[in-house]
Amino acid sequence: MKYSIDTLAYNNNLKNVNPKLKVLFAILCLITSVISTSIVVPIVIFFVMSYLIIFKAKIPKKIYLYLITPAIGFGIFTLVFMSIWYGTNEIFSIPIFSFKISFHKYGLNLGLLVFSRMLGGVSSMLFLALTTPMPQLFYVLRDLKFPSVFIEMLMMIYRYIFVLLDEMIRIKFAQETRLGYKDLKTSYRSLGILAAQLFIRAFEKGEKAYLYMLSRCYDGKLRTLESIENPKLKDVLLIFIFEFILLILVFITKDIRIF
Structure with missing residues (x-):
């Protein structure tokens, strides 16, 4: 729990930066990474986000x-799969027993593009998740005029993630003290009991929470008093200048291919 994403979001050097600014920056970088037709811009975004996360936010x-x-592993799998199944121009092949696995030019280029987009997109979302507490994101969504029902559902889901996590830790600890995971068979049995108990506890916690809310005059809306000021104009301009440079780079590098 020391290094959970929620804990890191509350304990980093960028936590006091305006959340609207961070949301704008992350979303624009994500969109730019997706629309890029070469691997250059997504890789640039990946390194920029990694630098901000590690050296500016001081995330371990x-x-x-x-x-x-996990994103890198899935990207490598996608790269290998696409290079084998897409295209006809063979670059090289690997003999395995009586089979020959061929890698094709079009598939390799497509796989590298998907891999780079994945890195750029995931690093953008990690930047947002690791530097911005969830309640601040809820306030941003409210200011963006998202439906109140949608925001309240997110708030309740966010709250009950930690309630269920706490219950899971308690139950599992109790099972471990009774040798509930001493072998594979016992582990499966204990895991089934854990899942069943969590379902029951979730229902009970939900009922209690609803009663608590009704006792405090809940009328179907969750009201919050905090508001977030708009970011400074110069900071917004800097972000748009950076994104404009990336778009120029997207246009310049649109025909670049590795193979």
Whole structure:
């Protein structure tokens, strides 16, 4: 729990930066990464976001690598799959027993593009998640005039993630003290009991929470008193200048291919 995403969002050097500014920056970088037709711009975005996360926000490198590794692994799998199945111009092949696995030019270029877009997009979202507490994101969504029902559902889901996580830790600890995970068979049985108990506890917690809210004059709307000021104009301009430079780079590098 020491290094959970929520804990890091409240304890980083960029937590006091205007959340509207961070949302704008992350979303624009994500869109730019997706529309790029070469690997250059998404890779640039990946390195910029990684620099901000590690050196500016001071998020531990091991935690960032732990979070980005699944995206890298999935991207490598996608790259290999696309290079084998897409295209006809063979670049090289690998013989395996009596089979020959061929890698094609079009598939490699397409796979590299998807891989780079994945890195750029995931790093943009990690920047937002690791530097911005969720309540601030809810306030931003409210200021953007998202439906109140949608925001309230997100708030309740966010709250009950931690309620269920706490219950899961308690139940699992109790099972472990009774050797509930001593072997594979017992582990499966304990896991089934854990899932069943969590379902029951979730229902009970939800009922209690609803009664608590009714006792405090809940009328179907969750009201918050905090508001977030708009970012400074110069900061917004800097972000748009940066994104404009990226768009120029997208146009310049649109025909660049590795193979």
